[in-house]
Amino acid sequence: MDNKEKQVLVSLISTVLIFGFYSLYVYNHYIAGNPAILNDFKFWGKAFLFLIPVTIVAEIIIHIVFAIINKIVTNEDMDTRSDERDKLIELKTIRISHWIFIMGFLLSMISQVIGMPPYAMFLTMIASGFISSTTSEIAKIHYYRKGV
Amino acid sequence: MSKCYINNNIRKLRFQADELTQQELADKTGVTRQTIVAIENGKYSPTLELAFRIARVFNTPLDEVFSFSENPK
Numbered sequence: 001m002d003n004k005e006k007q008v009l010v011s012l013i014s015t016v017l018i019f020g021f022y023s024l025y026v027y028n029h030y031i032a033g034n035p036a037i038l039n040d041f042k043f044w045g046k047a048f049l050f051l052i053p054v055t056i057v058a059e060i061i062i063h064i065v066f067a068i069i070n071k072i073v074t075n076e077d078m079d080t081r082s083d084e085r086d087k088l089i090e091l092k093t094i095r096i097s098h099w100i101f102i103m104g105f106l107l108s109m110i111s112q113v114i115g116m117p118p119y120a121m122f123l124t125m126i127a128s129g130f131i132s133s134t135t136s137e138i139a140k141i142h143y144y145r146k147g148v
Numbered sequence: 149m150s151k152c153y154i155n156n157n158i159r160k161l162r163f164q165a166d167e168l169t170q171q172e173l174a175d176k177t178g179v180t181r182q183t184i185v186a187i188e189n190g191k192y193s194p195t196l197e198l199a200f201r202i203a204r205v206f207n208t209p210l211d212e213v214f215s216f217s218e219n220p221k
Contacts, residue, residue: 002182083179085192144182147191 003079004086005144006070007063012137014062018055019130038119048126089143097136104128154193155215158184161206168205177201 001009026047030037037043067078082090108124162168170188174181177198186192187202194202203210 002185004180004182079180081180083183084195084198085179085183085186147186147189 002144003076005141006066007078007080008137008140008144010063010066011059012134012141014059015130015133015137017062018058022051022054039117041118044119044122048122085148089140089148092143092148093136093139096139097132100132100135101128104132153217155190155217156187157213157215158188158202161208161213165206173202173205176205 030043030047070076070078104124105128107128108121111120111124112118158173162170162173170184171181174184177184178201179198183192183194187194199210199214203213206213
C-alpha cells in the first residue's frame with residue numbers, strides 16, 4: 001500500500017470514528033435525556049454547526065499522529081504533494097460524493113412530503129453526508145489501486 | 149479499471165538512462181513516484197503536458213516514449 005492509499009485509509013477511518021463518537025456524544029448528552037429535543041430546529045442547527053470544527057480539528061490531529069507513527073515505523077516522510085493524477089481522482093470522487101449527497105437531500109425532502117417528522121429530514125441529511133464522505137474515500141482507494 | 153490504450157517504454161528508457169529511478173523521474177517531471185508507477189503499469193494515461201515532460205527527460209520524441217494501440221495490452 002503506497003502513501004496516498006494510506007492517507008486515504010486514515011481519512012476514511014477518521015471520518016467513521018469522528019462521526020461515530022460525535023453521534024454518540026450528541027445522543028448521550030442531549031437526546032437520551034430529552035427526546036423532545038429532536039423536534040427543536042435550534043438543536044439541529046447547533047449539531048450541524050459544531051460538527052464542522054470538531055471534524056476539522058480531529059482530522060488534523062489524527063493525520064499528525066498518523067504521520068508521526070508512519071515516520072517511526074517506515075522512516076519515510078509522508079508525501080503530501082498533489083499532482084495531476086491525484087487531482088483527477090479527487091474530481092472523480094467529488095462527483096460521486098455530490099451525487100450521493102444530492103440523493104440524500106432529495107430523500108430528506110421526500111420525508112417531509114410524506115409527512116414524516118422534521119428530525120427525519122435532518123437524520124437523512126446527516127446520514128447522506130456521512131455515506132457520501134465514506135463512499136468518496138472508498139472510491140479514491142479503488143482508483144489508486146485499479147487505475148484511473 | 150479504466151481501459152488504457154496508451155503503451156509506454158518508460159521502464160526501458162529509465163534503464164537506458166543510467167538506471168534512472170522512478171523517484172528521480174518523478175522529481176524531474178514534478179509528479180509523485182506513485183504516478184510514475186501508475187503510468188508504467190498502464191493504470192494511468194498522463195496528460196499531454198506530462199507526457200512531453202517525460203519525453204524531454206529522456207531527450208527522445210514523444211512517440212518513442214508513448215504509443216497508441218487499438219486494443220489494450
